[in-house]
Amino acid sequence: xxxxxxxxxxxxxxxxxxxxxxxxxxxxxxxxxxxxxxxxxxxxxxxxxxxxxxxxxxxxxxxxxxxxxxxxxxxxxxxxxxxxxxxxxxxxxxxxxxxxxxxxxxxxxxxxxxxxxxxxxxxxxxxxxxxxxxxxxxxxxxxxxxxxxxxxxxxxxxxxxxxxxxxxxxxxxxxxxxxxxxxxxxxxxxxxxxxxxxxxxxxxxxxxxxxxxxxxxxxxxxxxxxxxxxxxxxxxxxxxxxxxxxxxxxxxxxxxxxxxxxxxxxxxxxxxxxxxxxxxxxxxxxxxxxxxxxxxxxxxxxxxxxxxxxxxxxxxxxxxxxxxxxxxxxxxxxxxxxxxxxxxxxxxxxxxxxxxxxxxxxxxxxxxxxxxxxxxxxxxxxxxxxxxxxxxxxxxxxxxxxxxxxxxxxxxxxxxxxxxxxxxxxxxxxxxxxxxxxxxxxxxxxxxxxxxxxxxxxxxxxxxxxxxxxxxxxxxxxxxxxxxxxxxxxxxxxxxxxxxxxxxxxxxxxxxxxxxxxxxxxxxxxxxxxxxxxxxxxxxxxxxxxxxxxxxxxxxxxxxxxxxxxxxxxxxxxxxxxxxxxxxxxxxxxxxxxxxxxxxxxxxxxxxxxxxxxxxxxxxxxxxxxxxxxxxxxxxxxxxxxxxxxxxxxxxxxxxxxxxxxxxxxxxxxxxxxxxxxxxxxxxxxxxxxxxxxxxxxxxxxxxxxxxxxxxxxxxxxxxxxxxxxxxxxxxxxxxxxxxxxxxxxxxxxxxxxxxxxxxxxxxxxxxxxxxxxxxxxxxxxxxxxxxxxx
Ligand code: ATP
Ligand code: MG
Numbered sequence: 152x153x154x155x156x157x158x159x160x161x162x163x164x165x166x167x168x169x170x171x172x173x174x175x176x177x178x179x180x181x182x183x184x185x186x187x188x189x190x191x192x193x194x195x196x197x198x199x200x201x202x203x204x205x206x207x208x209x210x211x212x213x214x215x216x217x218x219x220x221x222x223x224x225x226x227x228x229x230x231x232x233x234x235x236x237x238x239x240x241x242x243x244x245x246x247x248x249x250x251x252x253x254x255x256x257x258x259x260x261x262x263x264x265x266x267x268x269x270x271x272x273x274x275x276x277x278x279x280x281x282x283x284x285x286x287x288x289x290x291x292x293x294x295x296x297x298x299x300x301x302x303x304x305x306x307x308x309x310x311x312x313x314x315x316x317x318x319x320x321x322x323x324x325x326x327x328x329x330x331x332x333x334x335x336x337x338x339x340x341x342x343x344x345x346x347x348x349x350x351x352x353x354x355x356x357x358x359x360x361x362x363x364x365x366x367x368x369x370x371x372x373x374x375x376x377x378x379x380x381x382x383x384x385x386x387x388x389x390x391x392x393x394x395x396x397x398x399x400x401x402x403x404x405x406x407x408x409x410x411x412x413x414x415x416x417x418x419x420x421x422x423x424x425x426x427x428x429x430x431x432x433x434x435x436x437x438x439x440x441x442x443x444x445x446x447x448x449x450x451x452x453x454x455x456x457x458x459x460x461x462x463x464x465x466x467x468x469x470x471x472x473x474x475x476x477x478x479x480x481x482x483x484x485x486x487x488x489x490x491x492x493x494x495x496x497x498x499x500x501x502x503x504x505x506x507x508x509x510x511x512x513x514x515x516x517x518x519x520x521x522x523x524x525x526x527x528x529x530x531x532x533x534x535x536x537x538x539x540x541x542x543x544x545x546x547x548x549x550x551x552x553x554x555x556x557x558x559x560x561x562x563x564x565x566x567x568x569x570x571x572x573x574x575x576x577x578x579x580x581x582x583x584x585x586x587x588x589x590x591x592x593x594x595x596x597x598x599x600x601x602x603x604x605x606x607x608x609x610x611x612x613x614x615x616x617x618x619x620x621x622x623x624x625x626x627x628x629x630x631x632x633x634x635x636x637x638x639x640x641x642x643x644x645x646x647x648x649x650x651x652x653x654x655x656x657x658x659x660x661x662x663x664x665x666x667x668x669x670x671x672x673x674x675x676x677x678x679x680x681x682x683x684x685x686x687x688x689x690x691x692x693x694x695x696x697x698x699x700x701x702x703x704x705x706x707x708x709x710x711x712x713x714x715x716x717x718x719x720x721x722x723x724x725x726x727x728x729x730x731x732x733x734x735x736x737x738x739x740x741x742x743x744x745x746x747x748x749x750x751x752x753x754x755x756x757x758x759x760x761x762x763x764x765x766x767x768x769x770x771x772x773x774x775x776x777x778x779x780x781x782x783x784x785x786x787x788x789x790x791x792x793x794x795x796x797x798x799x800x801x802x803x804x805x806x807x808x809x810x811x812x813x814x815x816x817x818x819x820x821x822x823x824x825x826x827x828x829x830x831x832x833x834x835x836x837x838x839x840x841x842x843x844x845x846x847x848x849x850x851x852x853x854x855x856x857x858x859x860x861x862x863x864x865x866x867x868x869x870x871x872x873x874x875x876x877x878x879x880x881x882x883x884x885x886x887x888x889x890x891x892x893x894x895x896x897x898x899x900x901x902x903x904x905x906x907x908x909x910x911x912x913x914x915x916x917x918x919x920x921x922x923x924x925x926x927x928x929x930x931x932x933x934x935x936x937x938x939x940x941x942x
Pocket of ligand 2: 200
């Protein structure tokens, strides 16, 4: 495991928001407890079970417990809840300790283990027996379950419920001494077999397990149940605030009952629940993560596609980004799935000022500059940082006759709006010159091998001498000086947002393209020998980190995240986002409703009645997906439409968005053409909707893509790339265009600086036009202000 260089383990979390800004029900409770003197010194804990590696959900719990302790001058402890001998292992203990440290936290005192408390827990078991609050039950597992009753019926007391204290003490001693086999008896609390909370119907405290425990060996054979162990472990450690996820809400009653029953001195620990973190397009259950590893769907717990801390580390995500994300998501009382775009945003935001810019080409095609002076090599100066990062630094990149560019950046048959290389077209090479393709050279199989180009020798730095505008800029490396690179591009591990929500096998949703490796990539020479853990932004390609196993030849890099930003979507607070989304949905539903009514009356099928089958489908759309009545009906009424919708929804889980596109937008683009005549299927529509919903393209661009799909131009991704519709939000990628616009309009620039500030809109318009409307207007505004006001 490569150690992080960017970050010292003890560094305080000063990258997080100002403490005073944090206000949630957890902090409120802690504040109130301190104010009322219920507690004087805050003690929290993180209590993992060592049966797997930590994931991003655990990170949220870790950040919460450590940050709350820090904010209130208290301490946080690390305790392994190792009460299940069968699944636990020292490997997991070590991995978890490493991950917590890497996240930037130091726990108070030694690492603690529940297995060190088994004797104390057994003593308390005897105390409960002596106090008439626990008994040994020799019923079978099935009998105990049946005796619990149901929500509507009280339970039936076990025949052993009224054994004498002495008999119970003797039986419990036998259990502990290993004189009984597994399953022969359990220790139960004697609470209330008619309790409304089923968990209070004499819960199990200890069970017999003759198994090997990784710390206790074979000698110990009674294992405490979670509900018994957890609260008392907290009590032993002097924990004051015990945070856990919402599914333990009903367990709080047992927690409090036991703390009371064993007579813990104040301050007693108290449990508070918060919503667990669920991220889209991944799974978080340790059992499922383990299955991915053991069935070799991934290369290991630290495979960069895994949502584990070790996977994220290997992928190049920093601890700061994880902590920031956890804090930004905040604590809530309601479970929901967090859009993965928010996590990606936090990662980009963090890497933007950490990762210097570099050039590399994933899938090279050669260009030869026919009018370049011989073998001359020019060292061009390239900025390490874009203007929006307040850091300086440059490096030299060699430029010569033979260069490599991305095969994708050349089109033999350029679609409308193509701004990259094509025969007879000009393009700017980043930091270098403007070139024009004059000849396409092919091998005998007809595959393009080389592009001959003319370089405009007067355009050094990318500005043309005569002020003509060249809208496109592409990246490149020198063919003779670049170094070999293996680039591993990771994508979402699953194709659907909630792989484990639909029932069935979650593995069926695995994304077969979650890893794409480019073994013939080339990187600029300054990257030669880059150490594992080095982070860079490869311009136009994404943020990358040198893999921990990279020995240098070739250099191996993992893509941490692409450059695509969904800033607009996450900039607002979660609440505002939800409110805005709701309002938008309502408005859209209303519009769709009117539209549907209009269509129905046109078609003369007002008040149509659905067949039983159709009604079942409509009910599913309404109840399970939350679609509005008319949309559900509209889709269900035609089997073909429903199938089309289902296929799209299988790809993009936002049912409202999919319905909107499948009903309204599609009609706008295809008119009354039957679906069966369209040159694409429902899944393709789903992919398009996902592109819009993820913020990869704007809604306006989405409509353009849909029209092109209807016209048979291909897949949504293909059209987006061919027309260069991806939202441009990386400042570095916009700068050349801005330079070009300012250079081409020198007169207006002078006038603006002379006081004609109304020209600002003109510049914005020019940049937007040059980028085909794909630039983030906010970013354009900011960059233009900087440029116009600076020079
Ligand atoms: P499993 O995935 O097997 O259900 P677990 O994730 O609950 O297990 P633990 O080791 O018991 O594993 O978790 C340790 C702590 O992390 C617990 O306090 C738990 O509440 C918290 N935690 C686990 N998953 C999440 C999550 N997705 N979001 C927030 N906290 C979590
Ligand atoms: Mg658990």
